[in-house]
Each structure stands twice: as structure tokens, then as C-alpha cells.
Amino acid sequence: MNSISAILNKHKHGELYFGVKPDGTVVGQVVTEESLRTVSQKIKNSIEPKIYPEVKKVIIDGKDCIYVKFEGNNTPYFTSGVARIRVADEDLIMSPQELAEYIRKNDREENRWENLVSNKSINDVDEELLRKYTNQAHEVGRIAINIPIKRRY
Numbered sequence: 001m002n003s004i005s006a007i008l009n010k011h012k013h014g015e016l017y018f019g020v021k022p023d024g025t026v027v028g029q030v031v032t033e034e035s036l037r038t039v040s041q042k043i044k045n046s047i048e049p050k051i052y053p054e055v056k057k058v059i060i061d062g063k064d065c066i067y068v069k070f071e072g073n074n075t076p077y078f079t080s081g082v083a084r085i086r087v088a089d090e091d092l093i094m095s096p097q098e099l100a101e102y103i104r105k106n107d108r109e110e111n112r113w114e115n116l117v118s119n120k121s122i123n124d125v126d127e128e129l130l131r132k133y134t135n136q137a138h139e140v141g142r143i144a145i146n147i148p149i150k151r152r153y
Helices: 002-011 033-046 096-110 127-139
Strands: 013-018 054-060 063-071 082-087 090-093
Touching: 002 013, 002 063, 002 082, 002 090, 033 054, 033 063, 082 096
Parallel strands: none
Antiparallel strands: 013 063, 054 063, 082 090
16 A cells, blocks of 8 residues: 555556566465455555555466556545655655645646636736736746737637
8 A cells, every 4th residue: 555655646657466576576366356355445445535446357477466557646645644655666755844845846736827727718818917927927937939929819
């Protein structure tokens, strides 16, 4: 569960195989409907915010394994109240400072004005104000623009 949370916090998606060693050696395991359900429920009940992974039996090199595919964009993810981040093959605990910066970074990216949806139509646009904001954005390097904006109908 720690690895799933850490991978989600780093990549927002991932895959795990139960029955495969970290070095890639396939050892297999007993896979039943109950074991698949147990893995699915453990993930659902252990990770916050909740995710709903794909969990299924696969056969690798003639051995039964459990395949888990997961994704989530509601970072940060926590297991047992702890946020982790994947670094190489380790699931490192985020310090309070790292977690705070991670949340601030996500908030900055998600709430950038250009990512927000407007309920206004083109007729609601104040041309002079648009020109002002466009010029400000250009001056700070947010957009590159070489021609003046003209209203077209």
C-alpha cells in the first residue's frame, strides 16, 4: 500500500505484480477470487483519497500472479496517514515541509488562471482588460505574443 501511494504521488499511475520479486524473478502465488478481492479491498480501504484499481489474475512464465493497475490525480495520497514519494525503488516518507511544498506546487498548477473554465461568452470580454492582462503575461514570460489582439466577428 505504501508503494502504491508513493507511486501515485510521483507518477499518478502505475502497475504492481504480486508474485514477482523486485529483481524480476517470477515466483508466482496462489490466486483465488478471494485473494483478488482482498487485494482490491485492502487498496480501497488503505489509501486516501480512495482509488479503485484494476486487479486481476495473470499468468507469467506459467505461474499465477496478481496484476494491479492504478491511477489517480488527487495527490497527495496517504497510507495510514502518511504521504510517501517514490524514489528509485524506495517509498520515502515526505517530511512535513516536503508535503507542504508538494501541496503548494499542486495548488499552483491546478489553479493557474489558464486552466480554469470560464462561464463567460466572447461578448462578455472587455477588450482593453484582455489586452492589459495579455501584455502583463507576456512581460513575465507566461505567454509569447508578437501581434496585437484584435476582436473578430
